[in-house]
Amino acid sequence: MICLSKGTTTVNALPSFTPANPPQWVLSFDFDGTLVDHDGDPMVKPEFFYLMEEMRKSHRSIWGLNTGRTLTHALEGILEAKFMWLPDFIIAREREIYIRNEFGRWIGVAEWNKNCEKAHKGLFRRHKRRLQKIQKWVEGNTDAQWGSQVDEPAGIVASSEEEMSLILEHIDAQLPSRRSLSYQRNSIYLRFSHKKYHKGTALAELARLYQLGAEKTFTMGDGHNDTDMLDKSIAQYIACPANAHEEVKTHVLDNGGMVTTASASQGVIEALLEMLHQKEDERAYE
Ligand SMILES: [Mg+2]
Known part of the structure; x- marks a missing residue:
């Protein structure tokens, strides 16, 4: 049983977590610059959402945002970018995990988020x-x-x-x-944070909650704060779009990942289709 909380209210389950129908794949996307091109029209290609629906059925996947934005700011971004439907999870501020429940409410993963907050309070006091x-x-x-x-x-x-x-x-x-004091950098922005909590560890924890590991995880990002999750120990399938920071592209290539030829959400679609083809090829050789 996973203990979840929203504000001061604690509830003890999410129906979608029931063992009868567990997800088989976790697909995680950075928001700004990866899934969303703020200069694009549309900002996210509709084909991305169709692919998510298709993969939900064919691969029992869940998908979500892994962003430096706060939860509120991420939800504002979802509206602004005119998402066709909501993601299944949001990792906010590079570390807090929220899962959408059956009523469309965002429920924080209590134990993780509480430990994360406690670690940061202690960190800023000590340093x-x-x-x-x-x-x-x-x-x-x-x-x-x-x-x-x-x-x-x-x-x-x-x-x-x-x-x-x-x-x-x-x-x-x-x-x-x-030292435990670290930071997350994204372009001209920097946030000091605890070394143990970042996009990578939060994504691994999310997968763990569904009893999944790196081999069933895909992740994609374009900025420096994404490099912690662009790691094969976190996700076997890692990628960045053509518009990613050059240092991030180097990191992804050095770590056996894919740099797409297309930018933003078109690049996301490209990377996901490549992963699906790889899986098909693997099956053909079995
Ligand atoms: Mg980004």
Whole structure:
């Protein structure tokens, strides 16, 4: 039984989790730049949604977003991008897991999200002085903006990608690798976070909840904050679209994944069809 919670209410199951009909595949997509092309019309190709429906029937797959956006911001994005229907799950802020229930409500995976929040509270308490030092350096040496809010204690918005690279050089020198303090970078944005929680570990946990492993997981992303999930120990099928950051393309190729010839959702369709062909070929040789 999976314990789920929404706000302060705790419920104990999702009908779609019942063993009689478990999903067989998890398909995870970064939102901005991967599934959604904000300059495109439409922003997401309708064929993507048809493919999701087809794979739901043929492969018993579930699909969802794996994004740096908050849950609310992701749902706003879904409306803006005119999704034809809702995904089955959303991994928000690169770490929190939400699953859609039968009533269309987003239910947080209680244990994971609670542990994640607790780990981050402790992290920011322990590293307060270290972060203050980094903030001082950033504000004194760059044009970047330092952000601090209740639910996001430490983040940076740089004025350019080049500036963010410069800031990262400084931060990397300040953060010994054995420490739990880490960060997620996406273009000019950076969010400090716990090393244990990222798109990759959250996706692995989601698959684990359905008793699935990396061999039944597909994931695709275009930015630096996607590299943690673009890892064969997390997903056997990894890909990035043609419009991905060059460093992400290199990472994907180095790790045995696919860089599509098409961009955004057309690239997503391309990668999924390639995976299906691969599976067919494997079966033909069995
Ligand atoms: Mg992206």
